[in-house]
Amino acid sequence: MNGRCRASRLGREHHDDLAHFMVGMGYIREALHLPGLSRRLEFDLAINCGELPRALHCLLSMSGTKNFAAAEAESVESLGVLALGTHQSSTAQSVAGVTRFAQDFLELIDAADATGQRDIAMAALKRLAAAGLVEGALKPSQQRSLALQLAAHGEMSRLAVSCIFSFL
Numbered sequence: 001m002n003g004r005c006r007a008s009r010l011g012r013e014h015h016d017d018l019a020h021f022m023v024g025m026g027y028i029r030e031a032l033h034l035p036g037l038s039r040r041l042e043f044d045l046a047i048n049c050g051e052l053p054r055a056l057h058c059l060l061s062m063s064g065t066k067n068f069a070a071a072e073a074e075s076v077e078s079l080g081v082l083a084l085g086t087h088q089s090s091t092a093q094s095v096a097g098v099t100r101f102a103q104d105f106l107e108l109i110d111a112a113d114a115t116g117q118r119d120i121a122m123a124a125l126k127r128l129a130a131a132g133l134v135e136g137a138l139k140p141s142q143q144r145s146l147a148l149q150l151a152a153h154g155e156m157s158r159l160a161v162s163c164i165f166s167f168l
Contacts, residue, residue: 016041043104052112052120059104063097065127098131102142109149118153125149 015036022031023045031037032045032054039062046055098105105128112121125146132138132146 019045047107047111050111050115052108052115052117055108055111056120056123059101059108059124060127062104063094063101063127065094065097095131095134095137098127099134099137102128102131102138106142106145106149113149113152121149122153125153 013036015034016038019031019034019037019041022028022034028045029049032042032049032051037045039058043055043058043062046052046058105124109121109124109128112118112124128138128146129150132143138146
């Protein structure tokens with residue numbers, strides 16, 4: 001608690017520097033609790049500490065996709081038309097944000113899969129898949145990775161259902 005009080009006296013603009021110092025000294029988890037971290041550094045530290053819900057929150061705020069749930073439900077045709085109205089323009093901005101951080105979304109999905117956090121993986125997969133509906137939004141390597149991730153999640157879901165029914 002005493003260290004946190006001292007860190008709060010330091011200007012927020014110096015918290016990233018302090019966090020880098022703390023990481024270098026081996027205090028990754030403690031560095032994550034500094035209040036003035038940039039979203040990018042907070043995301044990286046959260047991934048390294050295994051705090052994937054926090055990493056997802058940072059990634060969504062960096063990419064501007066907090067209100068992207070409506071866009072996930074839209075069809076391919078409506079996502080392809082980017083200049084029809086405010087909703088479509090906000091969808092276009094969300095898609096652009098997701099594609100800008102596509103590699104980070106894939107990293108988060110891999111980490112969530114490795115630790116068994118399906119809800120985090122599915123939330124990130126949905127946003128990345130919705131952005132991938134726009135032609136040219138993702139690089140071919142990112143599309144392949146996304147396709148494999150979606151296939152793996154579908155297969156795991158089928159296996160889980162079949163295992164449940166085999167025990168009955």
